[in-house]
Amino acid sequence: MATHWRSVCIFTFLQLCTFTISRLEQVPTPPLPILPLPTYSQLKWQQRELIMFLHFGVNTFTDSEWGTGRESPAIFNPAGLDANQWVKTASDAGISLVILTAKHHDGFCLWPSKYTDHSVESSPWKSGHGDVVQELVTAAKTRDGIDVGLYLSPWDRHDRRYGQEVAYNQYYLAQLQELLSRYGSVREIWFDGSKGPNAPNMSYYFSDWFSMVRELQSSINIFSDAGPDVRWVGDEKGFAGSTSWSTINRSSLSIGNASIEGYLNTGDPQGTDWLPPECDVSIRNGWFWHKSESPKKLSKLLEIYYNSVGRNCVLLLNVPPNSTGLISKADVQRLRELRGAIDTIFSSNLADKCFIKVSSQRGGKGGGFGPENVLDNDHLWTYWAPKDGDKEEHWIEFRGRDKGLRFNVIRIQEAIGLGQRIKRHEIYVDGKRVAKGTTVGYKRLHRLEGGVVYGQIVRIRIKDSKGMPLISSIGLHFDPYWHPSG
Ligand SMILES: *[C@@H]1O[C@H](CO)[C@@H](O)[C@H](O)[C@H]1NC(C)=O
Ligand SMILES: *[C@@H]1O[C@H](CO)[C@@H](O)[C@H](O)[C@H]1NC(C)=O
Ligand SMILES: *[C@@H]1O[C@H](CO)[C@@H](O)[C@H](O)[C@H]1NC(C)=O
Numbered sequence: 001m002a003t004h005w006r007s008v009c010i011f012t013f014l015q016l017c018t019f020t021i022s023r024l025e026q027v028p029t030p031p032l033p034i035l036p037l038p039t040y041s042q043l044k045w046q047q048r049e050l051i052m053f054l055h056f057g058v059n060t061f062t063d064s065e066w067g068t069g070r071e072s073p074a075i076f077n078p079a080g081l082d083a084n085q086w087v088k089t090a091s092d093a094g095i096s097l098v099i100l101t102a103k104h105h106d107g108f109c110l111w112p113s114k115y116t117d118h119s120v121e122s123s124p125w126k127s128g129h130g131d132v133v134q135e136l137v138t139a140a141k142t143r144d145g146i147d148v149g150l151y152l153s154p155w156d157r158h159d160r161r162y163g164q165e166v167a168y169n170q171y172y173l174a175q176l177q178e179l180l181s182r183y184g185s186v187r188e189i190w191f192d193g194s195k196g197p198n199a200p201n202m203s204y205y206f207s208d209w210f211s212m213v214r215e216l217q218s219s220i221n222i223f224s225d226a227g228p229d230v231r232w233v234g235d236e237k238g239f240a241g242s243t244s245w246s247t248i249n250r251s252s253l254s255i256g257n258a259s260i261e262g263y264l265n266t267g268d269p270q271g272t273d274w275l276p277p278e279c280d281v282s283i284r285n286g287w288f289w290h291k292s293e294s295p296k297k298l299s300k301l302l303e304i305y306y307n308s309v310g311r312n313c314v315l316l317l318n319v320p321p322n323s324t325g326l327i328s329k330a331d332v333q334r335l336r337e338l339r340g341a342i343d344t345i346f347s348s349n350l351a352d353k354c355f356i357k358v359s360s361q362r363g364g365k366g367g368g369f370g371p372e373n374v375l376d377n378d379h380l381w382t383y384w385a386p387k388d389g390d391k392e393e394h395w396i397e398f399r400g401r402d403k404g405l406r407f408n409v410i411r412i413q414e415a416i417g418l419g420q421r422i423k424r425h426e427i428y429v430d431g432k433r434v435a436k437g438t439t440v441g442y443k444r445l446h447r448l449e450g451g452v453v454y455g456q457i458v459r460i461r462i463k464d465s466k467g468m469p470l471i472s473s474i475g476l477h478f479d480p481y482w483h484p485s486g
């Protein structure tokens, strides 16, 4: 009996203990988000960083950029077309999404559309039994982790319905339904507002089109000047603004309006919509393949990378297949060099071996929001957070252990799953400022204008932010390709 009572006592005592402990040491929770937030599909898209555009069609055979719509389907004969080569090229470059021009302004369809005979069906390629969209989809399926996106040009210089508003919008919508219901999952659909100066004045029924896209594909991102999921960055150089917000007011946007390009380029800190920018640029001068053109230099592609991916953007890099139906050797080679360079620069992080200090940390030591989070592989959901309500300037500092640090690139990433916050930041090495910037977003890369720095202590100071800054990753890297002039 005595034993029994003793165990009851101990049991109750233990319960009391646990109760008290849990009251004293509640596990610190994540902070509240700052709206607007990305959707799940937008977050997945952002993490891709690099995606590929394939401009391919009758222009590939006529050495032109904008077809007239009067091309004979007889010229379309990519005898050696191998979509596996396209997909392998993308995959080797670390690219996980490939977007094909199913129809460009010339109106020629790369799939056998029921609604026109101006398509592969009328071409000699595979005796009219070919389907480029299907070839790409099949190739992507055999290579794990490659997704497909499509572009269907609204401007159509071939179809006679163009200019008759209702008839053409119906034709366009019918083709959109074919593309989004026949080929399985499509992850991005690309709409532009491009229209020649002499094109008939006609409205596109974008809201009908977008609604249909949503109805047919659940995890797709819709790209246009005005979103609704991904916005154009406002230029075709592949450069985001040095200030680059994923937020913007959709109500201020319209498709094909040149006067909003500056706004698209920087976004809006007060923006009520999450609409991140995509930077489209071609690896060559033109969008379509031309015998006379060759790919941009590696140094140029790296500059584009720093100014797009390094400015909170996804880079949509166009790599045009040639008239054989293959990506040219020179482009394959250049993409391999680009991937090699990116891996060389970012595979090692000097910050890994540093002592870290921060201005303050949410939930105290062991609370789950310490600076060690900026060195793990999770760039979204683990992060350093300062203490709530801390009015002092927020900073994080890296100190080299024995010898000095030698680097020329600084990488900062925000935990954008809780909103984009940082408005202004500066970086100091041994007390001397080496870089400053405004926004950070998913990824901000500073390639130091002054070249390589040597030093002991690197301090990143957050000068202004919406609420508490939440930093998910930081890197100190060495870029052997970077030789600033002067
Ligand atoms: C085009 O049509 C719209 C109405 O659909 C009209 O408001 C606009 O002024 C027209 N533009 C030109 C250049 O004719
Ligand atoms: C283009 O954008 C400007 C600036 O936001 C706006 O005033 C104008 O109405 C827009 N034009 C069209 C055709 O939407
Ligand atoms: C965007 O919308 C917000 C909220 O309505 C507003 O405060 C802000 O001024 C708008 N931005 C622009 C550039 O109009």
Ligand SMILES: *[C@@H]1O[C@H](CO)[C@@H](O)[C@H](O)[C@H]1NC(C)=O
Residues within 6 Å of the ligand: 322, 323, 324, 325, 326, 327, 328, 329, 330
């Ligand atoms: C297209 O690229 C492939 C691969 O480099 C090459 O074998 C072929 O000759 C090229 N075709 C043309 C027309 O240049």
